[in-house]
Structures are given as C-alpha cells and as structure tokens.
Amino acid sequence: MKFTHDILKVSEDLDEIVELISDISMSEKVFLHFFDDNKFSLVSAIGAPDDLKSDLSGILSQVFEEGELASVFNVKGLKHHCLGIPIFSNTHQLIGVLSLMSQNKLNLDRKQNKTLKVFLKSILFVFEKEQLLLYKRSCLNQMLEINNGFYFKVGIDSVISDIGPNFKTSLPSLKSGDILTDSIIFEQDFDIKSQFDLEEFKNQIYFFTDIHDKQRYKFSFLIFENEMIISASPVINTKYTLRNYHLVLNDFSKHDYIAEYMFLQQTSEKSLKEARVISDNLVKRNVELKQAQRKIGELSKFPSENPNPILRFSTDLELVYNNPASLIHFNSDFKIRNNKVFDEVLKNKLLEAINNRTTESIIESRNGRFFSLTIVYVEEMEYVNIYASNITNFILTVNKNEEELIRLRDEMKEQKELYEFILNNLPADIAVFDTKHNYVFINPKGIANKEIRDFMIGKNDFDYAKLKKIPDDRAIQRRKLFNSVLKKKTFVTWQDEFLDKKGEREVVQRSIGPLFDEKGKIKYLIGYGADITKRVEAEEENVKLSLVAKNTNNGVLMLDSEMVITWANQAMIDRSGYALEDMLGKNPREFIITDHNSDESKKLKKAIKLKQNVEVEMLHQDKSGKNYCVSLNLQPLFNADNIHNGFMMVEFDITDRKENENTIQDLNVNLERLVQEKTAKNIELSNSLRDQEKMVTIGELAAGVAHDL
Structure with missing residues (x-):
C-alpha cells in the first residue's frame, strides 16, 4: 500500500489522533512517519524540536527492518527512552512507524496497549479513507470519459x-x-x-x-x-x-x-x-x-419476468402496458379494467405525479393485501410508470413484531414498576449512582422528601451538602469510598452515626459496590444502608453484661434456645472443674446437674418449656465428683423482634449456707432430744414425788385410823 503526499496533506485528523496517543501513553514526544517514495515522511509530531526529528532516521529504519524496538536517545544531554511501533496495512504490509519518547522508561500497561491499537487503526483508517476518495475521483473521471x-x-x-x-x-x-x-x-x-x-x-x-x-x-x-x-x-x-x-x-x-x-x-x-x-x-x-x-x-426482459406488478399509463390515464404479475391481484384490487383505472385514490396519485412531474411513493391496502407503490413520471416519454410490490407478509410481520414489542414494553413497564415498588418499600436506604458519582435513583427510605429526592437525581453528595447547608465532610469521605470501589471493583462497608430530628441516636450501616454489564465493565454503583441502632445498642449492652459476667464470682452460662452451652465465665469454669471446650455444645444436665427428678428440677424444666424466669436451689457436681449446692437463676433471652434465642443461667454457690443450715438443724434436733429427756426425767421425778406424797398421806391416814382404833 502506498500513501501519496496528496493524501498526507488532507489528513487533518491525524494531529488530533497523535495528541490522544501522547495523552494515553504518557509520552513527552510523539512522531508519526510514513514510508513514501522510498523514504520516511514525517506526517505529525507532538512536542518535538526540529533538531530531534532528523535523529530518528536510525530507529525508523531499524523498526522497518526488525519490528517493534525500544531504544535510548541523548537529547540535549538528557537520556530519553524511545519506543518504535510499526504500523501495518490491512494486507500486513509495513507502511509506517509511530515513535514514543519520554525521559522515563515507557512501560505501557494492558489498557494503554489496547487503546494504542485502536488509535493505530484510526490512523490507518484516515489514510485509507483519503486513498479511497482519490480512487473514487479517478473512477468517476474514467466513467465520464467512457460513458459520455x-x-x-x-x-x-x-x-x-x-x-x-x-x-x-x-x-x-x-x-x-x-x-x-x-x-x-x-x-x-x-x-x-x-x-x-x-x-x-x-x-x-x-x-x-x-x-x-x-x-x-x-x-x-x-x-x-x-x-x-x-x-x-x-x-x-x-x-x-x-x-x-x-x-x-x-x-x-x-x-x-x-x-x-x-x-x-x-x-x-x-x-x-x-x-x-x-x-x-x-x-x-x-x-x-x-x-x-x-x-x-x-x-429488456425484466418487466415481464419481474414477480412484482409493473404498469405504464399515458398522461390521460390509459393503461398501455402491464406485466403478468399485475394480473394476479393488483389489477383487481385497484379496479383496473378495460385499460382504465377506477380506484379513486390511485387515480388521484397518478394525476398528482403527472401534474407535479414528480415521483410518488405510497403504501396502500386493498382486500387485506398491502402494496408498496412507486409512481414515476417519465417526462420525455410522457408516461407514468407504477412499480408495485406486495408487502403483505412484511406488514403482517411488522404488525406482529410491533404487537410483540408492545407486549415486551408492557412487561418491562410492569417489571420496572415492580422493581421500583420493591426498592421503594424496602426498609433500607437504597441509592444507585453512575460512574461519575451522580445519583440516578434514590428510594423514599433514603430521602423521604420527594421534591428533594427528584432534585438529587443527576446530583452528588456535595450538591446535597450545599442544599442542606451542612459541612461536606461526609461527602468527601463518601467520594473516597466511591473511588475505592471503582478501583478495586468490590463492595465496601462503613457505619454512619448521627442524631435524628428528635435528637435521638441513629446508627446506619452502609455498603456500596459495583454493578457490572454483560462485558464485565462497571455500569452503575449501588449503595444501601440499614438502621442498626438497636443492634449496636444491644451489642454495647452485651459488652457491658459480658464485663459483668466475666468479673463476677457467680457462675454464668450462656445457652441457645435448645439449652446448649455457648459460653461460660471463668467462675463457672473454676467451680465446675471443666474446661470451656468440655462445656461448649453440651446441655448442663449432662455433667453438672445431678438431681434430675427432684421437685426443683421439675420446676426448672417447666420454666424452660414455658420460656419463663425461674429461681431454684439444686445440687451440682464438679468434675472431681464433689457435690455443691447452688441457687440457680434461669433467664430467657429475646432479640429486638421479641423472638426467643436462648437462656442465661446464673448460679450462686450456697454450699456453706446449706452446711450451716444443716448444722443448726442438727443442733435443734439434739436440743429437742435433750429437752425431751429432761422433760421425761422431770415427769418421772414428779410422779415419784406424788407417789411419796401419797404414801405420806396414806401413812398419816393409817396412823390416824390406828389412833382412832
């Protein structure tokens, strides 16, 4: 392929392409040479002093012989890296060289190389377009010479x-x-x-x-x-x-x-x-x-062999010719009889073409058939031709396709309304952004005020801060996160904490991530936020309770809804003698609770079943087999939605108290026995005294009787 100087002179688009190449490759100097008339012609250059242009002849020749080449130049005492890239025609003929020059080493990444290939094709297209234009001009001149x-x-x-x-x-x-x-x-x-x-x-x-x-x-x-x-x-x-x-x-x-x-x-x-x-x-x-x-x-045989109707009328609308195809439906549909046309619409169109000396194209329907008519007035011969085509199948297909398009459009409309309804009624903030960080969709949960919501479409967070007259700190933070998502192509999550209109604390967990098109490129970014205030407060409360549980002397067990141990504090570990790993995943009655059939145990089982709070005194056994008494408090746990999700068991060691109670009870029993013994002795002594008194009395009576006798 050869490019003449005439083509080079009219290629004004090349300078713009070379500038774009300079930008995308981060090159300080760009040269574009083409091989013309056995020598290199400089077509365009960016940032190139005249004394440097001649120094490139060596690398041009080398690239022309060997292909792509990296070299080093000394320009005014400074070292420059040069990359020579060959330009091939569509027939794989080497026709030119693109030279990139920079003080830093040129390492083009994948994106730069891909873009550079597009620009090289653009350069080739400009030259081929100009060459084609010259060829067309030459052909036109030859045609004029040959034909007329x-x-x-x-x-x-x-x-x-x-x-x-x-x-x-x-x-x-x-x-x-x-x-x-x-x-x-x-x-x-x-x-x-x-x-x-x-x-x-x-x-x-x-x-x-x-x-x-x-x-x-x-x-x-x-x-x-x-x-x-x-x-x-x-x-x-x-x-x-x-x-x-x-x-x-x-x-x-x-x-x-x-x-x-x-x-x-x-x-x-x-x-x-x-x-x-x-x-x-x-x-x-x-x-x-x-x-x-x-x-x-x-x-000349074409009209008679043409499968489409062709007719010719004189200027007084007399039929002078019609081909066989017109006899099938056309003549009867348009009421053409005895070399005359009786269809008023067609007659008027013929007269209009004759009077205006123009060509008319219309579509007419007759008897369920559709015809495309081209009416041509031939002035020099003073006749008018009709070129018709039966397009019934085409029209029916178009109508069917149109009905299908309408159906698809209605389905898309319904889907859009469904998606918007879902997005608008989700209990979360939802926003969709374009790749420039402008809003394209916001649901009412994100911005309740419709007027502000509509205003923000096409705007960004900085516009919102300006509208609300608030600092743009949050907008700056979100812009950084947005750019991070564009770069890493992954979701990021963060928390916003602020006071609402009532002055109450509100914590929102937000996420933003990319939405890709079918080619894997980011088309939109979606952001959503959920109110996690209750969860955060519950977590904070749990932290406090955890600190209490960890540092209390009482044993604490956390159990799930199936009474399986999920956590134990150090006091419970020390008291039971079991390691935490031995407890996790087990029920307390498997190794701690021993008196399963006692009234207190039955009371505990009932409270578990009814998910009620209960306090009982039970006998436990540690790992060594030693028994100890506890006052056990079982508390059911519920989440923010009042759904039961487990139990907390707190036990107080009452072994010493029980031993003291047993000691006191034993003392009471001994005391009662001593009292009973003393009482029995007293009764016996009392009975003995009464007997003595009786004997004295009897003696006295006997003495008296004897005296009387």
Whole structure:
C-alpha cells in the first residue's frame, strides 16, 4: 500500500489522533512517519524540536527492518527512552512507524496497549479513507470519459472547472473558468446553487439550450466533492416523441446516443462532426458497449419476468402496458379494467405525479393485501410508470413484531414498576449512582422528601451538602469510598452515626459496590444502608453484661434456645472443674446437674418449656465428683423482634449456707432430744414425788385410823 503526499496533506485528523496517543501513553514526544517514495515522511509530531526529528532516521529504519524496538536517545544531554511501533496495512504490509519518547522508561500497561491499537487503526483508517476518495475521483473521471463525453464540472458559483471532450468539440466557446449560465439556458427553473443545499437529489432528467447554436440537451447531475457533475446528451429531434409502446432496447437512455447517431447523419455538417467524435469514442470502447448491450438485452426482459406488478399509463390515464404479475391481484384490487383505472385514490396519485412531474411513493391496502407503490413520471416519454410490490407478509410481520414489542414494553413497564415498588418499600436506604458519582435513583427510605429526592437525581453528595447547608465532610469521605470501589471493583462497608430530628441516636450501616454489564465493565454503583441502632445498642449492652459476667464470682452460662452451652465465665469454669471446650455444645444436665427428678428440677424444666424466669436451689457436681449446692437463676433471652434465642443461667454457690443450715438443724434436733429427756426425767421425778406424797398421806391416814382404833 502506498500513501501519496496528496493524501498526507488532507489528513487533518491525524494531529488530533497523535495528541490522544501522547495523552494515553504518557509520552513527552510523539512522531508519526510514513514510508513514501522510498523514504520516511514525517506526517505529525507532538512536542518535538526540529533538531530531534532528523535523529530518528536510525530507529525508523531499524523498526522497518526488525519490528517493534525500544531504544535510548541523548537529547540535549538528557537520556530519553524511545519506543518504535510499526504500523501495518490491512494486507500486513509495513507502511509506517509511530515513535514514543519520554525521559522515563515507557512501560505501557494492558489498557494503554489496547487503546494504542485502536488509535493505530484510526490512523490507518484516515489514510485509507483519503486513498479511497482519490480512487473514487479517478473512477468517476474514467466513467465520464467512457460513458459520455458530454459533461461539465461546475462549482456552487457556476464556474466551470472541467469540460468533457465532446463538449469541447460541440461548444468550443466554453472554457474552464467561464460562468456556465452565460452560455446555456436551463429549463424547469433549474438552479445550480439550490441543488447544493438539498439533502437528497432526485433522479430526474433536466434540459438546457446552448445560447449560440440553440442546440437542446437533456442532462442529469450528481454532486461529488463540492462539485456538480452535469452529464448530458444532445436532443436530436425535440418534436419526436414515443407513445403507447413496450420496453425495447432503445428505451434505455444510458446508451440512446446510438440512435441519436443515426439522426445526426441527417442533420447539419456540425452535427456530422460531432457524430464523428462520438463514433470515434464508440470505436474505442466497442468492447464495453457490446457488454452493455448484452446486459441491456437481458434487462429488456425484466418487466415481464419481474414477480412484482409493473404498469405504464399515458398522461390521460390509459393503461398501455402491464406485466403478468399485475394480473394476479393488483389489477383487481385497484379496479383496473378495460385499460382504465377506477380506484379513486390511485387515480388521484397518478394525476398528482403527472401534474407535479414528480415521483410518488405510497403504501396502500386493498382486500387485506398491502402494496408498496412507486409512481414515476417519465417526462420525455410522457408516461407514468407504477412499480408495485406486495408487502403483505412484511406488514403482517411488522404488525406482529410491533404487537410483540408492545407486549415486551408492557412487561418491562410492569417489571420496572415492580422493581421500583420493591426498592421503594424496602426498609433500607437504597441509592444507585453512575460512574461519575451522580445519583440516578434514590428510594423514599433514603430521602423521604420527594421534591428533594427528584432534585438529587443527576446530583452528588456535595450538591446535597450545599442544599442542606451542612459541612461536606461526609461527602468527601463518601467520594473516597466511591473511588475505592471503582478501583478495586468490590463492595465496601462503613457505619454512619448521627442524631435524628428528635435528637435521638441513629446508627446506619452502609455498603456500596459495583454493578457490572454483560462485558464485565462497571455500569452503575449501588449503595444501601440499614438502621442498626438497636443492634449496636444491644451489642454495647452485651459488652457491658459480658464485663459483668466475666468479673463476677457467680457462675454464668450462656445457652441457645435448645439449652446448649455457648459460653461460660471463668467462675463457672473454676467451680465446675471443666474446661470451656468440655462445656461448649453440651446441655448442663449432662455433667453438672445431678438431681434430675427432684421437685426443683421439675420446676426448672417447666420454666424452660414455658420460656419463663425461674429461681431454684439444686445440687451440682464438679468434675472431681464433689457435690455443691447452688441457687440457680434461669433467664430467657429475646432479640429486638421479641423472638426467643436462648437462656442465661446464673448460679450462686450456697454450699456453706446449706452446711450451716444443716448444722443448726442438727443442733435443734439434739436440743429437742435433750429437752425431751429432761422433760421425761422431770415427769418421772414428779410422779415419784406424788407417789411419796401419797404414801405420806396414806401413812398419816393409817396412823390416824390406828389412833382412832
């Protein structure tokens, strides 16, 4: 592939591409050379002094021979690193070199290398685009020379820039640089300048007349590279028109100068000279004409073989031709009978095309069938053609697709409403950001005020701080977290603590993380926050209780809802003699509680079942087998939602108290026994005294009786 200097001069996009390469590669100097005419041509350079440009010839040649190359330069006493990158054409031909230079060593990462490849393709595209433009220009000139020697090239100011060989002969007064409208008169109010302003050009035949010789020409035109190219042919007999005929070879205007050649022989000497010129051109291009004739011969069969309806009407709307395809449905659907059209819509469209001398394209429906109609008025032949196509299947498919699209749109709308309903009613703050940290969605939990919520869409936390007239410390912190997520592509979590409007403490746990598209690139970031005030307060309370539990002399066990030990304090470990590892995952009754069938044990089981607080006195046994008495307090535990999640068991060692109570009880029993013994002795003594008294009395009575006797 070879790039000429003409291409290099018009490649204005290269400087911008080279600047972008300098930015993406972090290079201080960038050079772009292309190999042209056996030497390197400097196309563009960024930050390059003139005395350095010539020093690159060595590395250019080396890259051209060996491929990509890293080298070191001394520039004004400073060491510079240089990276030479070859540029290949689409045919893998080496055509140029991109040189990057920096004082620091150039280590391009994966992203920089990938972007650099895109820029190299952009450079290649610019050159190929310019080369293609030159090729098109060359082809156009050859086409004009081969197909028709009657042409002008004019600018928007009507100044002639080029004249075809046939016009140079037939209109010798015309010269390049002349004003075209000074020598010819356009018909149909044709204006060159207005044609440049049109976005689309009509495929239409126009006419102009030579002022000097009064010769009439028909022409068409195209605009290429800000020039109008007028391709024309002389009208031999302006009074001769063809009506009511079928398509034959001579209908094709592209080569109608063959027939005109026959008429030229019957006209003036000047026309004969022009005919000789045309004849000479025809002889030179005999091969091309024969090929074209064969193609035209095939094309002449086209209307009858075309599967789509083709019809021709005269200007008085009389049908002069219709192909077999039109007989299937078209003629009956559009009421075409006896060479007349009775469909009012079609009739009006035909008249409109004739009166306006324009081409009309419409879509009409008849009897459940859809037709695309192109109505073309051919002015020089004074007839109007209809090119129709049955597009029923296409319309039905489109309607079906449209119904499907409507259904999908409704489904998407329902899904969107569902997702928004879910997001808006979640008991958490939810916000979605774009990659520039601007809000694209906020749910009511995040910002309750709808007016503020709508205002914040497209804004960021700094805008919110400004709106609320509060310090932007929190916005700065969130921006750092946001950038961290973009860099690491992972979620981050943090806690915000503040006072609400009532002055009450509120703690919110927030998280923000990336949402990826199907290519693995970050499309959005989602942030959400949950009120964890109660949890934090409970954790803080647990910390306090934990400190109490750890430092109390009483044994403490934490159990789950199944009465399985999850934690024990040091006092319990010391008292029971079991290590913590021996206790975890077990029920206390497996190794501590011994009196399972006592009334106190039954009372404890009932409280556990009913999840009630209870206090009982029980006999426990340590690891060595020694019994000890405890006063056991069992407390059920509930979470913030009042759901039972375990028990706390606190035991107080009452062994000494029990021993003292037993000692006192034993003393009481002994005392009672002694009292009973003393009482029995007293009773016995009392009975003995009474017996003695009785004996004395009896003696006294006996003495008295004896005395009396």
